[in-house]
Amino acid sequence: MKNVFSICIIAMLLFSCTGNDKFVLRGSIGKVNKVMVVTKASDWNGDLGKEIRNSFGELMIGLPQPEPILSVSQIAPNGFGSMMKVTRNVLVIGESSQEKFYIKKNVYAQPQTIIYVYGTDDESVIKMFKKHEQEIIDAYIESDIKMTQSIFKQREIDNANYKTLTNLGISLIIPDNFKTVDDTGEFLWLRQHLTSGIAKTGSNNILVYAIPLKDEDKVAENIVAVRDSIGEKYIPGSDQETMHMITEEAYTPFTSETKLAGKKAYETRGKWEVKNDFMAGPFLNYSVIDKKNNRVIVFEGFTYAPSVNKRAFLFELEAIGKSLKIK
Known part of the structure; x- marks a missing residue:
């Protein structure tokens, strides 16, 4: 498509x-x-x-x-x-x-x-x-x-199909070209294979999870550490023993305060890479402070599309992330 x-x-x-x-x-x-x-x-x-x-x-x-x-x-x-x-x-x-x-x-x-x-x-x-x-x-x-x-929305997947979204009590508008890579009930990873031009070897990816809210004042400064720990645990490279996704060390991500789902949130844009490998690309992270449930809900989209412009792909992920609702 x-x-x-x-x-x-x-x-x-x-x-x-x-x-x-x-x-x-x-x-x-x-x-x-x-x-x-x-x-x-x-x-x-x-x-x-x-x-x-x-x-x-x-x-x-x-x-x-x-x-x-x-x-x-x-x-x-x-x-x-x-x-x-x-x-x-x-x-x-x-x-x-x-x-x-x-x-x-x-x-x-x-x-x-x-x-x-x-x-x-x-x-x-x-x-x-x-x-x-x-x-x-x-x-x-x-x-x-x-x-x-x-x-x-015209080709939205029923959120009830995802254990993690159900358990977290959240919803997203996810089109049907995203397929499930992992859905543990606590962590969701979806992938869309890109089929146009030379980006056909690439993919758009969605990650959804939540972490405890320990100190609201430190949420922004801990975003990189949190996403790196998630990458090590859930996003392996071709060699699962030595390779996993990390935040690119040579590029400092940019974080700004925003609002999402009616709550205070942080938007972080930066680059990811696979440790000890040559895979890399841009990511967009929303960390939403849900005080009522004492947690931080994290939506992340990342793109792997070698040799092509990526603004359009990341914008799709932004649209999905901004559809987040907390039930």
Whole structure:
């Protein structure tokens, strides 16, 4: 099955009337993590375009190859016609009589996120973009996460099939191309074999487990030690006696505080490797503090895809991790 990042929601209806006299929007198109910028060519080739490309082109943390957070393309306002208006992620930016910033959903198609940024002159436009820069990036990522989850939901595996999820009292949206490697009741390992391009020898992997909550103030600093102990216990290399997964020693992971399942959590991005072997790749770890049950729930996704870009694969794992719910 092709990677979800090559999936486009193709338009099935232009505008058709329902029994309630409501219009059905066209299906949006476009790759995940891709934004179409509607602005004049002169602005795109000038300081504004440079600012947008630098912002969206910031490198994603933890990937072995340099890959941007968001990919961008540009189209002039007079080219933003009916065919282009079904693009899923759109940034409309330019000059107006007053400074304005707002986000609209499902304007011409669905799902769709269109962000409008206006300033009174070139300097004002750049100022408005920089002021809302992180909010803009977060809006596109959140939108793509929800869309990816909705696709996975259509072919979701019943969580009751997994002893570990049942015992932990949690749920995840897991698509049916993930197969069980290990499910002890305390530790779950799922694997999706990648089938597209030269990544067909690789895999996407999910780990789920919980550890006791001993000291909330030390959860973040212990994430690497915990994942290394889990790797030694459960994730062997080709030689089970001398090889197992560890956090790459030459790269310091980046940890930030976030919220997941309505609880305080830590997101950690970094690189993994197999001790005494040549296998390696990126990982994404969510450590969720569940005070009620005196534990830390851990979701981790890691990718092995030699010689190809990995942003798209890791984004799928992020969408699954962010679907976590505690029952």
